[in-house]
Amino acid sequence: MSSCSTCASKSGCSKDIKCDFIKPKYGRIRHVVGVISGKGGVGKSSVTGILAVQLRKLGYRVGVLDGDMTGPSIPRFFGINEERTGYAPTDVKDVFKFIPVETSLGIKTISMNFMIEEEEPLLWRGPVLGNALTQLFQDTDWGNLDYLLIDMPPGTGDIALTIMQQFPVDYLVVVSTPQDMVSMIVKKVVNMAEKLEVPIKGVVQNMSYIRCGSCGEKMNVFSRNTAESQAEKMGLPLLAELPIDPDFASYLEEGMAERYAATNKDYDILMEAFRNDENEIAKRVAEAKKKSIPFLDS
Numbered sequence: 001m002s003s004c005s006t007c008a009s010k011s012g013c014s015k016d017i018k019c020d021f022i023k024p025k026y027g028r029i030r031h032v033v034g035v036i037s038g039k040g041g042v043g044k045s046s047v048t049g050i051l052a053v054q055l056r057k058l059g060y061r062v063g064v065l066d067g068d069m070t071g072p073s074i075p076r077f078f079g080i081n082e083e084r085t086g087y088a089p090t091d092v093k094d095v096f097k098f099i100p101v102e103t104s105l106g107i108k109t110i111s112m113n114f115m116i117e118e119e120e121p122l123l124w125r126g127p128v129l130g131n132a133l134t135q136l137f138q139d140t141d142w143g144n145l146d147y148l149l150i151d152m153p154p155g156t157g158d159i160a161l162t163i164m165q166q167f168p169v170d171y172l173v174v175v176s177t178p179q180d181m182v183s184m185i186v187k188k189v190v191n192m193a194e195k196l197e198v199p200i201k202g203v204v205q206n207m208s209y210i211r212c213g214s215c216g217e218k219m220n221v222f223s224r225n226t227a228e229s230q231a232e233k234m235g236l237p238l239l240a241e242l243p244i245d246p247d248f249a250s251y252l253e254e255g256m257a258e259r260y261a262a263t264n265k266d267y268d269i270l271m272e273a274f275r276n277d278e279n280e281i282a283k284r285v286a287e288a289k290k291k292s293i294p295f296l297d298s
């Protein structure tokens with residue numbers, strides 16, 4: 001462990017904590033929330049984007065780190081996939097920081113896809129991807145944020161391990177669809193988080209049902225199991241259940257998902273997940289301090 005006097009993060013650091021976790025060098029982030037899924041394609045990036053918009057609507061300063069390094073979707077969600085990351089000098093000669101791309105609502109985003117051609121694959125091994133992600137987190141000029149959401153890659157691979165072990169994650173939000181096969185794999189994520197002592201706030205069951213256009217009846221799509229029963233199987237609180245929404249899919253394709261997520265009342269339910277955060281985080285910080293677990297904000 002390096003000494004405090006030479007640490008690049010010393011200006012934003014509480015002195016009474018250990019520094020096991022990496023911290024952003026250029027800014028202060030109050031809460032770091034990881035959004036994770038067991039399998040790909042269940043709507044994790046979509047839920048990350050919707051959550052970011054909902055938090056922003058409540059007036060929070062929000063950032064999104066696209067941690068799905070090899071399959072980044074965040075630029076598309078916000079319709080900013082043509083944008084490119086800027087660089088700015090720091091106090092140290094020849095050292096530069098990343099300038100995040102801001103969405104229409106002022107959400108600060110960073111993604112590998114702001115640095116490469118959209119369809120170019122990242123043919124990097126796990127440790128290199130992990131280091132690159134760490135650099136995106138540490139070297140971005142986030143300013144002051146209330147929430148940084150990390151869109152994590154699906155599953156329990158290298159990057160998820162890096163984030164859970166080294167990033168100061170307050171808690172995870174799991175995104176799933178109510179199917180046995182998916183729930184079984186989510187259980188692996190749940191067990192991983194448990195082993196690494198990262199709390200899970202609960203599960204968002206996405207694409208859980210479709211509403212009949214004529215009678216309004218809610219129909220389960222993937223299985224007869226309810227979102228509640230699947231959440232119970234995973235041992236997680238159900239934070240929200242979202243429908244399959246063809247309008248959402250169309251808006252996303254047109255790069256207008258941010259506006260749709262900001263105006264569609266269906267998504268207000270997601271904020272239940274964050275409503276008690278302030279109290280809960282204060283409690284956790286107190287507990288963590290007793291155990292000397294570091295937090296970004298104390």
Ligand SMILES: Nc1ncnc2c1ncn2[C@@H]1O[C@H](COP(=O)(O)OP(=O)(O)OP(=O)(O)O)[C@@H](O)[C@H]1O
Binds near residue numbers: 040153154249
């Ligand atoms: N509730 C929904 N209604 C309709 N379409 C949805 C919904 N949620 C997600 N989708 C669509 O499903 C596709 C996959 O969504 P998304 O990229 O968010 O999944 P993901 O879990 O992040 O995938 P991956 O981890 O593989 O990147 C997208 O095209 C998106 O438009």
